[in-house]
Amino acid sequence: MSxxxxxxxxxxxxxxxxxxxxxxxxxxxxxxxxxxxxxxxSPSPVFGHPARAREVKDxxxxxxxxxxxxLALVPLVWILWTVLSQGYHLLLQSEWWTNSQKGITSRREGxxxxxxxxxxLIQGLTTAVISVPIGVMTAIYLVEYGRGKFAKxxxxxxxxxxxxxSIVAGLFIYAVWVTTLGLQRxxxxxxxxxxxxxxxxxxxxxxxxLKLVPNELREAxxxxxxxxxxxxxxxxxxxxxxxxxxxxxxxxxxxxxxxxPLLILGPYTKAIATDLFGGxxxxxxxxxxxxxxxxxxxxxxxxxxxxxxxILLVLxxxxxxxxxxxxxxVRK
Amino acid sequence: xxIQRLGLVASVALVGSLALSxxxxxxxxxxxxxxxxxxxxxxxxxxxxxxPDGGGTLNAEGSSAQKNAIEEAISSFQDKCSGTTVNYNxxxxxxxxxxxxxxxxxxxxxxxxxxxxxxxGKIEADEAAKYCGSPAWNLPMVTxxxxxxxxxxxxxxxxxxxxxxxxxFNGKITTWNDPAIAKVNSGVTLPSQPIKxxxxxxxxxxxxxxxxxxxxxxxxxxxxxxxxxxxGKGEGKQKSxxxxxxxxSTEGGITYAEWSYAKDNSLGIAQIDNGAGPVELTxxxxxxxxxxxxxxxxxxxxxxxxxxxxxxAGAYPILxxxxxxxxxxxxxxxxxxLTKAFLKHFASEETQxxxxxxxxxxxxxxVQAKVETAIGALS
Numbered sequence: 001m002s003x004x005x006x007x008x009x010x011x012x013x014x015x016x017x018x019x020x021x022x023x024x025x026x027x028x029x030x031x032x033x034x035x036x037x038x039x040x041x042s043p044s045p046v047f048g049h050p051a052r053a054r055e056v057k058d059x060x061x062x063x064x065x066x067x068x069x070x071l072a073l074v075p076l077v078w079i080l081w082t083v084l085s086q087g088y089h090l091l092l093q094s095e096w097w098t099n100s101q102k103g104i105t106s107r108r109e110g111x112x113x114x115x116x117x118x119x120x121l122i123q124g125l126t127t128a129v130i131s132v133p134i135g136v137m138t139a140i141y142l143v144e145y146g147r148g149k150f151a152k153x154x155x156x157x158x159x160x161x162x163x164x165x166s167i168v169a170g171l172f173i174y175a176v177w178v179t180t181l182g183l184q185r186x187x188x189x190x191x192x193x194x195x196x197x198x199x200x201x202x203x204x205x206x207x208x209x210l211k212l213v214p215n216e217l218r219e220a221x222x223x224x225x226x227x228x229x230x231x232x233x234x235x236x237x238x239x240x241x242x243x244x245x246x247x248x249x250x251x252x253x254x255x256x257x258x259x260x261p262l263l264i265l266g267p268y269t270k271a272i273a274t275d276l277f278g279g280x281x282x283x284x285x286x287x288x289x290x291x292x293x294x295x296x297x298x299x300x301x302x303x304x305x306x307x308x309x310x311i312l313l314v315l316x317x318x319x320x321x322x323x324x325x326x327x328x329x330v331r332k
Numbered sequence: 333x334x335i336q337r338l339g340l341v342a343s344v345a346l347v348g349s350l351a352l353s354x355x356x357x358x359x360x361x362x363x364x365x366x367x368x369x370x371x372x373x374x375x376x377x378x379x380x381x382x383x384p385d386g387g388g389t390l391n392a393e394g395s396s397a398q399k400n401a402i403e404e405a406i407s408s409f410q411d412k413c414s415g416t417t418v419n420y421n422x423x424x425x426x427x428x429x430x431x432x433x434x435x436x437x438x439x440x441x442x443x444x445x446x447x448x449x450x451x452x453g454k455i456e457a458d459e460a461a462k463y464c465g466s467p468a469w470n471l472p473m474v475t476x477x478x479x480x481x482x483x484x485x486x487x488x489x490x491x492x493x494x495x496x497x498x499x500x501f502n503g504k505i506t507t508w509n510d511p512a513i514a515k516v517n518s519g520v521t522l523p524s525q526p527i528k529x530x531x532x533x534x535x536x537x538x539x540x541x542x543x544x545x546x547x548x549x550x551x552x553x554x555x556x557x558x559x560x561x562x563x564g565k566g567e568g569k570q571k572s573x574x575x576x577x578x579x580x581s582t583e584g585g586i587t588y589a590e591w592s593y594a595k596d597n598s599l600g601i602a603q604i605d606n607g608a609g610p611v612e613l614t615x616x617x618x619x620x621x622x623x624x625x626x627x628x629x630x631x632x633x634x635x636x637x638x639x640x641x642x643x644x645a646g647a648y649p650i651l652x653x654x655x656x657x658x659x660x661x662x663x664x665x666x667x668x669x670l671t672k673a674f675l676k677h678f679a680s681e682e683t684q685x686x687x688x689x690x691x692x693x694x695x696x697x698x699v700q701a702k703v704e705t706a707i708g709a710l711s
Contacts (some may be wrong), residue, residue, distance in 0.1 A: 102358040102417065103410045105403040107690060178434065185436055267393065269419040271358050279389055280419050290421070293396065295573030295593075310563030 021206040080311075086307035090301055096309075100282075101270035106291060106299035106301075113274040113309055116287040120313065123187055123266075123283060124256045126276060127194040132248055134195075135202025142203070144232055145208040169196040170261030177265070185265050187273075187281035193261035198251045205247025209240040242325050249321035253314045259285040284310040335404035339698055374708045383670035387415025387583065390670050394420075394428020394441030395539055398474040398624045398654040400592070401692045402441065405678040408686070418674055425537070425654075432468075432657055433459045438667050439675075440657040443537050445470040445628070445635035464659030469710075470635045471658065471703050475653040475693040477618045478542050479594035480602040481584040483579045484508055490602045491516045491610040494549035494641070499603075500586060501529055501546065502554065503565030508584060516605060525584035530575045533568030535560040541652045548640035549606060549649065556623075592691020615688045619696030632660065632706035634699075645671060651693070661711050672710045679703045 090096050099112035138158070142151055173193040177183050213236050221231040237244075262283055268290045269280035287306045291299040338490035382536045392402070399422040406418040423431075425442040432440035433456075446457040446468060460468035480497060482490060487508075492500075498513050499505045505512055509522040532539050539562050556563035569587075574591040579585035591613060594601050603610035611617050622636070624644040629635040635655070642649050656675060662668020677683055684694035694705065 098356055099360055100356060100358045101360070103360045103407045105407050106400055107404075108407075111360045112356070115358075118356060171625050178436065182435070265420065267391065267421045268391075269417065271389075271417045271419075280391060293571060295571065298401075 010229040025083070039245050083304060083308045083311060085316070086301070087304035087306075090305035091312075095205060095222035096305065100272045101302075102272075104270065106296045109301075110300040111270075111302075113287060113306055115270065115282045116284045117309060117313070118272065118274070119187070119281040119283040120256055120285075120310070121268075122167060122274065122276065123191050123194065123281065124252055126188070126191045127198055127255055128248065128252050130191065131195045131198040131202055135199045135248075135251075136203055136206050136244060137209055138199070138203045140232060140237075140280070142207055144228070144236070158200050159201045159284065161196065162198065162204065165260075166193075166197055167260035167263050167264070168259050169193045170264040172196070173261065174264050184278075185267060186278060187266060187276040189277065190262055190281075190283075194255040194258060197258060197261075200255060201251035202248055205250070206240070206244050209243030209247065210236060212230045212243065213239045242327075246321040246325040249324065251318040253321070256317070257285065257310060257314050259289065263288050263289060284313070343635065345697055379432055382413030383520055383673035384666045387413060387417070388666060388670045389416070390418045390439075390658060390667065390674055391437045392418065392420045392428075392439050392441060392656075393423050393431050394657075395425040395443045395537075395654050396422035397405055397476055397590075397652060397694075398441050401474040401476075401654075401687050402678070404672075404686060404690060405683050408683060409677045410526055410673055412677065413621075413673070416674075418669065429456060429460070429657065433463050435463055435663075438658075438671050442470075442655050443541075443652060445655055450553055459658075460657065464663065465663065466659055467633060469633045469658055469660050469706060470629060471548045471679070472622070472634055472699060473620055473651045473656045473675075473705055474654045474687065475651055475695060476654065477543045477613055477648060477690070478538055478545075478588050479591045479599075479613055479694055480586065480588055481576065481579055481594035481597075481599035482602060482605070483583055483599055483645045484525065485583060485617065487520060487522065487600065489517075490519065490600060491605050492602045493605045493607075495553045496547065498546045498550040498553035499602075500527055501531075501564040501566070501588075502556075503529070504553075523584075528568030528582050528585045529563040529564070530569050530578045530582075530585055530587040531564060531566045532571070532575055533562070533675060534570055534571075537652065538572065538588065538590060542650060545640040545650045576609065579617035590691055591693075595691055604648060604650060606641060606647075607643045607650050608634055608647075611646055614646050614699040615693045617646055618646040618651050618693035619699075620644060621649050621651055622653060622693075623696040624700055625653075632709050634702055636699075658710060660709070664679070668711065672707060675707045675710070676704070679707060 019064060067088075095110060096112040096114075097117075098114055100115035101111040101113070102115075104111035138154065142155055142158075146154065170193045173189055173196070174185075177189045177192070178185060183189070188253075217235050217239060218231055221235045222228075225236070225249075262285050266286060267280045268286040269282050271282075273279055273281045275281075284306050288303050289311070291303045294300060294303070345506070354416060393530075399420065400421050406420060409418060412417055420441070422441075425440075425444065428437070428440035429442055429446065431437045443574060446460055448457045457468065484490070492513075493516055496505065496516060499512065499681060505527065507524055507526055509524045514520075514522055537560065540558055540560045543554070543556065543558035543563070547556075547558045562610055567578070569578045572589045572593045575587040576589045576597045576599065579587045579599055580597045601613050603612050604612065609702070621638070621642060621644065624642050624647055625636040625638045627634065628637040638653065640649050656678070658669070658675070662671060679695070679700060681694075681700065684700060688694055694700075
């Protein structure tokens, strides 16, 4: 609406480029039939044609923005297209969703990814079960209770945790779990490393969501004599719930695609494994890594298909996050 | 209310996805057109061949050079012995040995035997023995020949001596009809094409072994130190399929690659003349070179000292032997029994023969007999 008005005035001005009258005092929109492509705009009578310069800048900025957008889009589309075109045909076979890779060699076709999908889901869920309470409670502390030095320290630590490269998290757990405690590399150790990566994500997103809850709600609750803990449980958390769930799902999507700790702590196996505390457990990233350097066609196909499966899995979680965010919010 | 509904939806989704994936199957044996030679013997496999009753899981890690061979052996072993699972992670020889010493795997695969010399204040062999509580044995298991593969139109048979090979790969010989090549290939019409050398641009054990061979067999022509990174001339390509593919598409190209890549790309494979006449690359000729290698360990520790400059008649000298490294007295009785069963299967004539199809050479009979004796002595 408003842009339309501006344009009308602009066009009107264009008609009298050399007028010495102030810009506002034209003959009005009656001259709007002069083409009005929006191409030439408001030359100021005093300063010659600065409008042309502004116009050029405007166009330039627009072109640069679009180019940047397209540039950012290129790798995304490229990756998606390559993975899709190379990996889709294995995903269409039912065997892919029902069988493991046990007994399949790089030269043989067949087998599926169920062992890896299952491993990724189990490890992702275990990670979430551990990190969500820690993360959400930390965020509640920081927003609702935390004052003074301790809260600052906690907040600072979370910042540091956010910056930890995943391989460092993996090596840290390796140092504790294997080198110090002398235990075997198992799925649970992977989960511990992933927890280190997921907790800060959850803390930060939950914190933001809790801060968004209007203070009036809390005050109203207090005014009714409701204790603080009950206010948090019954008023603050439900209000922020959908945002928190979205944050958790996005965090989960992130750790599911994580590879570095898996390479260190979660050796690959081709068989189905469900025991988090004994034996190896396959995951999609390690499945991809296993045949990464292979040049035999069946193995290469499986790598692409596993990559596509992982992308789909993460995509599903992301979509779930959006859906919860959209439909789960408490009506105001 | 809202929360409960969401929680319900979420839990249904999670339980559903778990239930979906939980009905997966490990059984890939039927209808997959397995070419494993051992699958025929599945019916008469006695319990002793499969380790302890009820099967079990073995974890191994190490050399990526033997990945395809051990995968094949694992596949046929699991076909034979249902209930067993063997995992092999090709993370590299060094990583495999480290994990073995750290007690993370049941045996390690390695391109070289455990070192007896000190490195970083540690002696691998002693470290391994300390972990095992008994000496760790190196068992040669997989032999991987390296082919000198070329693509020259009209030349089906090419003989190369170590000097000529070294001079081609260090850029001193630049055309195919160079007198040095013609001298060892009498009767073959060589074109005047330029030679295009392709090498592995990534760090590779293949490069290391090939340069070790050049250094040992032609020390005057090849002066660079052997190593994982290429020091000669030519054009770099990633991985074995990169160099093999480049030679396939480039007339006048030459490279070194694992046998299977040369075979899969149907490239010409040069015969190597170490001084006792040209030797074609076959399972037998490679076996001869392995058999000619001097044993370097005591008793059942079967470390081999390969002689790249061997003048043994009919022995193909450019090869790599990978070992399985095991505790001579296992720490865990059940695991030890299973390890023994698997290695026995791996070393068996049947399995070794099946490896030739995929570009590995079977162990020669005398070495294989020694390996079997050693495996029999594992406890």
